[in-house]
Amino acid sequence: MGVGKGTTARAFAKEYGVYNIDTDDLIESKENKEIKKIFEKKGEAYFRECEQQTADWIEKCVTGTLISCGGGFYKVKNLKKLGTVVLLDASFEWIHNRLKTAKNSKQKLAKRPLFQDQKKAKKLYGEREKAYKKVADVVVNVEGKEMEEILKEIAKKCKI
Numbered sequence: 106m107g108v109g110k111g112t113t114a115r116a117f118a119k120e121y122g123v124y125n126i127d128t129d130d131l132i133e134s135k136e137n138k139e140i141k142k143i144f145e146k147k148g149e150a151y152f153r154e155c156e157q158q159t160a161d162w163i164e165k166c167v168t169g170t171l172i173s174c175g176g177g178f179y180k181v182k183n184l185k186k187l188g189t190v191v192l193l194d195a196s197f198e199w200i201h202n203r204l205k206t207a208k209n210s211k212q213k214l215a216k217r218p219l220f221q222d223q224k225k226a227k228k229l230y231g232e233r234e235k236a237y238k239k240v241a242d243v244v245v246n247v248e249g250k251e252m253e254e255i256l257k258e259i260a261k262k263c264k265i
């Protein structure tokens with residue numbers, strides 16, 4: 106969380122004239138509940154089922170679209186059938202530092218149940234780091250880069 110998936114996806118869509126969708130937004134819309142509430146009322150396992158359903162829908166129905174996803178979405182069974190997987194990479198410290206200074210970061214953190222506790226969040230990052238790199242087709246390090254540079258690198262590496 107917080108590496109900039111949503112912000113980058115929106116900027117990329119604008120620059121390259123494609124549509125973008127976000128799996129967290131799709132789930133909130135389908136469930137008619139914020140993610141925080143889904144975790145509270147139905148639990149994480151239910152949220153993960155929602156992610157798998159979303160992946161199944163994407164596989165069946167979505168083409169030519171940029172998809173930003175939740176931090177745990179990489180675990181869906183059919184990830185590699187959905188398209189080119191781009192990892193926006195940055196260290197935990199860098200992400201955390203930017204979140205501390207970003208103007209909407211308090212709201213952002215409040216919305217994400219798995220990031221309420223910094224120690225636990227760091228542990229989760231450590232557990233996922235290798236798995237993210239394993240599933241990624243393309244890795245773009247975003248630390249200290251301007252958005253323009255990030256977008257160009259994504260486009261070049263994805264041959265767009």
Ligand SMILES: Nc1ncnc2c1ncn2[C@@H]1O[C@H](COP(=O)(O)OP(=O)(O)OP(=O)(O)O)[C@@H](O)[C@H]1O
Pocket residue numbers: 106107108109110111112113129173174175176203204207208209210213217251252
């Ligand atoms: N290139 C950027 N320059 C400056 N601030 C940025 C940039 N990209 C993202 N941010 C800020 O960093 C924070 C996290 O970005 P964003 O919400 O896009 O992350 P995310 O990975 O989509 O998070 P989540 O998975 O929780 O939705 C936001 O406050 C956003 O405004």
Ligand SMILES: O=C(O)C1=C[C@@H](O)[C@@H](O)[C@H](O)C1
Pocket residue numbers: 106129140174175176177178216217218219
């Ligand atoms: O990293 C995660 O597992 C999550 C990240 C968020 O984007 C949301 O998908 C949800 O809060 C879970």
